[in-house]
Amino acid sequence: MAIDAGNTRRTARRINVGPNPRVFRDSLSSSDRDDFFRFVVRARSSFDGEVFNIPRNSNFNFQLQNANGRVIARSTRPGNQPENINLNLDPGTYFARVFWRRGQGAYRMRLSLNPDTAGETLDTARDLGNLTSSTGVDEYIGRSDPADIYRFTIDERLTVGATLTPFSAGAEISLLDASGNVLTGTSGSGTEARSLQRVLDPGTYFVRTTPVPGGNTRYNLTLNAGPAPDQGGNDFGSASAFPGFGFFPASVQEYVGNSDPVDYYTFTTTIGGDLKIDLTNIAPTADLNITLFDQFQQILAFQGGAGPGGNEQIIFNNAAPGQYFVLVQTAGPGNNSTYRLTAVLTPEDKFGDTFADATSITDPLSTSPAGLAPLSNDLDNPSIYQDFVGAGDVDVFRFTLTEPKNFFATRLKDFTGNITLQLFQAGNPTPLSGGGSALRGALGPGTYFLRVLAGGPTDASTYTLEAAFGERESGIIVRDVNPGALDANANFLTDVNGVLFFAGTDGTPGAPVGLWRSEGTLNTTVKVGSFTNITGIANVNGTVYIAGSTTQTGVELWKWQPTGGSLGTLSLVGDIAPGPGLSSSPTNLTAAGNNLFFLATPTGNPVGRQLYFSNGGAPVAIANAGDSIQNLVYVQATDTLYYVANRTGVGTRLLFRINNASTANPSDPVLLENIGSPSFSPRFVDSLKVVGGDLFFVASEAVNTENRELRRIAANGTVFTYDVDGDLNQASIASGNLSLAVVESGGNRYVYFSASFEDPVEGLVPSLTRVNLTNGTAERVSTNVSGTFTANNLTVFEGKVYFTATTSAVGTELWVTDPAGALEVTALDNLVPGADSSSPANLVVAGGTLYFTAETNATGRELYRLDSNGLPELALDINPGPTSSNLNNLIAAGNLSAGLGQLFFVADDGVNGREVWTV
Structure with a gap:
């Protein structure tokens, strides 16, 4: 509305201001510099005033004065920006003044007064009294009144809800405790209603309402109270299951009082032990009692009388397995209180907890509890031990074995959570094996400790332990290097003077790949070195050379020696490509007496590898060795190292020789040209094989590169060519890795090959085909088979030659030929009769037996052997049933010259991942 405001306080325009904003219009100029408006506040109210629509290039300011003319608020924003005043006013007379600074023209002024019945602090909060049902208020919040606070009390534990409904702008609501700490609150946007709910214990609380920034709104606030949820039952029949009861303290928080004087709980134990029940967190003015009952509701223990605020405790020892009840109740009317009820069962501890007090389960049994069964020596009927671990309790068993080699098997049953087994040997603090719920493997004589423990600080369980030892002919895992179902990815299995060395992943942070040695038992399978990766292993007269990487060196040459303690000594031979970011990546590790020959790159670039040798010291590069070197082999009888390499201007895949290879000063490499009589210059050489003092290889001649034939350099230096097809102008042998075998029969030496x-x-x-090495005669052996017949995996066993081959009639199977018999081959086709294949591979002689891998529908790919009748039979089904264990890396370690030695291989039994096994 348009008015003519007075220019002084005395002539001020009298106006009425209320909750609904009123807009007033007037103007100012250099000749009319002041407009005064007079209004009366009759109850404490929130004042909101705004001067707006100020003309451009003008500046009008805004003041609020009390009845005495004292300025109590002002707004002096520059230019024609709106001016705002927001504050709470007590009852009295006030003046709104709009005054000129610059320019001229009309303006508008908006004023409103909203009575403020709610306080703004905890001390001035509006008291809503004792909340028993529902109550509501209508109020205002905004820039002049940024918070309203209400106080209420409750005498019982109740569920309290609050709903805030704003009318014109967004607003939020918070619930505070007696100290002003926020218990819960709302957040959002828009003008929709906000609600919250909380279970509250008896006491004083506050509700606070606040506007969104810059907002002004009237609102309705409604509070309501109702019964709180009751976790405790009201009698035995409705008793609540005690949440989380077990071997760790479990708690429930609840309330008893005039409206709910009793709470019943129940729990069940499956094992005997000591019960401890605590009643705490009681209000200082309340007295509560607890009672323990058995399953027949007979009182076992009662505890009360501690007085107001006093804690109560029941300790009941030797509690038998069964159901129990706990009653929490008030000592009488008026004892209203929340509480915390805590219960825990500590089971009986039957067995020792440390190596020092371990419970013996082999003779003598003087330290064993009465009636404890000794360790069974019958694998089919193990001994059984039952107890509990967790909450700080572990169980340790001691047993002693005296036989040279014992198969030990143990497993955990009937447990919950993360419970694990560990096996130790006396004097060694590092577990031989562990990390799962079952252990099995061979053990040598000695004293051992079996420890059962919880996997983590919050794990606990009863358990049944089965354990036994005895003889077992089938395969055994040498050690679960990467415990549980994780793969060790064992590789580079190497015979080192009868002991197996291999690389295996155990997951150690920073150095996950270990160098391991094993004699086939758990207690002899130990890690002797750690690397980030291993790419090769070689034995040089008991010194183990390793192409291994660390974070400091990259892949370089290391050596392990059996000195300096039980784990030997590991040292860096040489950092050929210095720096952590570079690797010389040694390959083709080849022993020659006490020397090691290998290929490496000093630049870290795999292209351009050089030939090196080391006699234990820093590696020495060998000059003029050629390019693209490969296929290093050593002939001990002549102390000669042969290899294949290229030479610019001469040819590719040439044959080179280094004499005196095992000495401290090997000779310079020699390119073999014009050797033998008639002279022969090998070209396109591959398949270097050493048998005794002979070097066999396949090559063509410089003058006829199509003539690929089997060649031989005898220990006396004589060079032989075996042209089995009778035509020196065409190849007898295709390019590739040739398989051959040398066998003696009837006073002759034969080499067999395809x-x-x-x-x-x-x-x-x-x-x-076979060639008589005595007279050079070549003969076709497979005369009884029509068509193509290519033999692979040729292996000599008991004077016969066994191999794999494929025909349309029998598929891919194991075959045999007898040098003393007719020139014919025989298929051993009993595993998968007919044209289907068992696909044998990995032929190895160990312990006087020919082993190999094969696959059938019944077993998957598993370990097979020749039986006493010379026929294939299943030796071991590592992963029982049709699932394959995928055996590979078969190797015999030990007295190989006599066809003996222990068989090792890599397999996956479906439980332990890919690990090393032995038979």
């Missing part, structure tokens, strides 16, 4: 033989009927046919 080559294209000129058959008078069938023509040039790939066949199993």
Whole structure:
């Protein structure tokens, strides 16, 4: 509305201001510099005033004065920006003054007064009294009144809810405790209603309302109270299950009082032990009691009388397995209080907790509890031990074995949570094996400790332990290097003077790959070195050389020696490519007496590898060794190292020789040209094989690169060529890795291999061929098989040659030929009869037995052997049933010259991941 305001306080325009904003219009100029408006506040109210629509290039300011003319608020923003005053006013007379600074023109002024019945602090909060049902208020919050606070009390434990409904702008609500700490609150946007709910114990509380920033609104606040949820039952029949009861303290927080004087709880134990029940967190003015009952509701223990605020405790020892009840109740009317009820069962501890007090389970049994069964020596009928671990309790068993080799098997049953087994040998604090719920493997004589423990600080359980030892002919895992179902990915299995060395992942942070040595038992399988990776292992007269990487060196050459303690000594031979970011990546590690020959790159670039040797000291690069070197082999009888390499201007895949290879000063490499009589210059050489003092290889001649034939350099230096097809102008042998075997029979030495033989009927046919090394005669062996017949995996066993081959009639199977018999081959096709294949591979002789891998529908790919009749039979089904254990890396370690030695291999039993096994 348009008015003419007075220019002084005396002539001020009298106006009425209320909750609904009123807008007034007037103008100012250099000749009319002041407008005064007079209004009366009759109850404490929130004042909101704004001067707006000030003309451009003008500046009008805003003041609020009390009845005495004292300025109590002002707004002096620059230019024509709106002016605002927001504050709470007590009852009285006030003047709104709009005054000129610059310019001229009309303006508008908006004023409102909202009575403020709620306080703004905890001390001035509006008291809503004792909240028993529902109550509500209508109020205002905004820039002049940024918070309203209300106080209420409750005498019982109740569920309290609050709903805030704003009318014109967003607002939030918070619930505070007696000290002003926020218990819960709302947040959001818009003008929708806000609600919260909370279970509250008896006491004083506050509700606070606040506007969104810059907002002004009237609102309605409604509070209501109702019964609180009751976790405790009201009698035995409705008793609540005690939440989380067990071997760790479990608690429940609840309330008893006039409206709910009793709470019943129940729990069940499956094992005997000591019960401890605590009643705490009681109000200082309340007296509560607790009672323990058995399953027949008979009182076992009562505790009360501690007085107001006093804690109560029941300790009941030797509690038998069964159901129990706990009653929490007030000592009488008026004892209203929240409480915390805590209960825990500590089971009986039957067995020792440390190595020092371990419970013996082998003779003598003087330290064993009465009636404890000694460790069974029958694997099919293990001994059984039952107890509890967790909450700080572990169980340790001691047993002693006296036989040279014992198969030990143990497992945990009937447990919950994360419970684990560990096996130790006396004097060694590092576990031999552990991390799962079952252990099995071979053990040598000695004293051992079996420890059962919880996997984490919050794990606990009863358990049943089965354990036994005895003889076992089937395969055994040498050690679960990467415990549980994780793969060790064992590789580079190497015989080191009868002891197996291998690389295996155990997951150690920073150095996850270990160098391991094993004699086939758990207690002899130990880690002797740690690397980030291992790419090769070689034995040089008991010194183990390793191509291994660390974070400091990259992949370089290391050596392990059996000196300096039980774990030996590991040292860096040489950092050929210095720096952590570079690797010389040694490969083709080849022993020659006490020397090691290998390939490496000093620049870290795999292209351009050089030939090196080391006799234990810093590696020495060998000059003029050629390019693209490969296929290093050593002939001990002549102390000669042979290899294949290229030489610019001469040719590719040439044959080189280093004499005196085992000495401290090996000779310079020699390119073999014009060797033998007639002279022969090898080209496109591959398949270097050493048998005794002979070097066999496949090569063509410089003058005829199509003539690929089997060649031999004898220990006396004589060079032989075996052209089995009778035509020196065509190849007998295709390019690739040739398999061959040398066997003695009837006073002759024969070499067996696959080559294209000129058959008078069938023509040039790939066949199993043999050459009599005594007179050079070549003969086709597989005369009784038509068509292509290529033999692989040739292996000599008990004077016969066994191999794998494929035909349409029998598929891929194991075959045999007898040098003392006819020139024929025999298929051993009993595993998968007919044209289907068992696909044998990995032929190895160990312990006087020929082993190999094969696959059938019944077993998957598993370990097989020849039986006493010379027929294939299943030796071991590592992963029982049709699932394959995928055996590979078969190796015999030990007295190999006599066909003996212990068989090792890598397999996955479906439980322990890929690990090393032995038979």
